[in-house]
Amino acid sequence: MPKIGVEETLSDVTSLLQQKGYDVVPLKNEEDAKGCECCVISGQDENVMGMQNAATSGPVINASGMTAEEVCQQIENRVK
Numbered sequence: 001m002p003k004i005g006v007e008e009t010l011s012d013v014t015s016l017l018q019q020k021g022y023d024v025v026p027l028k029n030e031e032d033a034k035g036c037e038c039c040v041i042s043g044q045d046e047n048v049m050g051m052q053n054a055a056t057s058g059p060v061i062n063a064s065g066m067t068a069e070e071v072c073q074q075i076e077n078r079v080k
Contacts, residue, residue, distance in 0.1 A: 002037035002079045009042050012068040020072065037079045040071055 003023040006014045017024050025032055033039050036058060043064030059078045063071045 005036035005039040
């Protein structure tokens with residue numbers, strides 16, 4: 001399964017992704033995003049984790065206003 005980086009505040013998203021078999025990595029800093037197929041951020045901080053450069057070539061999903069299930073659907077649509 002793809003490796004998905006998830007901001008630590010999104011524990012509901014982390015739990016659901018783990019239940020679906022994804023390899024979930026907590027995003028604490030820019031290094032954590034490397035090698036991830038996709039990253040999920042809370043949207044609370046526009047410049048999440050102080051990242052200045054893209055650390056992943058995969059999509060970044062802003063989970064603001066979305067349920068955990070909606071976030072999972074976005075990931076499944078974007079990550080093959």
